[in-house]
Amino acid sequence: MKKVKALLALVICIGLLIPVGFAKDVWEMAQSDVYKEKTGGMLGRGLLNAGTSPVDIFVQTVNKTKSGPPLIGTLTGMAGGLGCTALRASSGIVDVALFWVPGFNGFPVSRSYDNCLEETPEVAPVVAPAPVVAPVVAPAPVAEPVVQAPVPVVTVAEPEPVATPKHVVRRHSAYDYVKK
Numbered sequence: 001m002k003k004v005k006a007l008l009a010l011v012i013c014i015g016l017l018i019p020v021g022f023a024k025d026v027w028e029m030a031q032s033d034v035y036k037e038k039t040g041g042m043l044g045r046g047l048l049n050a051g052t053s054p055v056d057i058f059v060q061t062v063n064k065t066k067s068g069p070p071l072i073g074t075l076t077g078m079a080g081g082l083g084c085t086a087l088r089a090s091s092g093i094v095d096v097a098l099f100w101v102p103g104f105n106g107f108p109v110s111r112s113y114d115n116c117l118e119e120t121p122e123v124a125p126v127v128a129p130a131p132v133v134a135p136v137v138a139p140a141p142v143a144e145p146v147v148q149a150p151v152p153v154v155t156v157a158e159p160e161p162v163a164t165p166k167h168v169v170r171r172h173s174a175y176d177y178v179k180k
Contacts (some may be wrong), residue, residue: 014043026041026045027045029041030044030106039099039100042095042098042105042106043095043099045092046091046092046093046094046095049091050088050089051092052088053084053085053086053089053092054085056084056085056113057082057084057085060077060080060081060114061078064076084113087116087117088109091109094106095107
């Protein structure tokens, strides 16, 4: 009976946090200083990271296979994907387990599945620059151009390649091996 009550209390807490989850981006909310936003954001981010952590294996394996030599790229992509899967899953588990702790915002992992260690750049507020007034400066005296002697052009002609006879290989068809 105690387990049912604890589960019911957890469901009610999650139900109260759901409207907060639709207000902003989960990653922004998890880093918030407001406790109500932080708890919903960390819980959502934790569930999302823990649930989608295996995606890292597939994305990194495919990307490294495309960009590198087939076997080496596949192995490095799979190794990197396994590492990022473990990192993303552990970050999600920590977020879900400790979302209620005040002042603790978890260990965020990159949103991109290409590289889990990539830091997302923080957007600085845009401030309009003050107009710059350029001082009036007298024009500088113009120097006479220096004339250089022309550089001789050298042309190199390559001899034409000699045609070598190619060895002709007769292609066999499937019908050559069938008894008639």
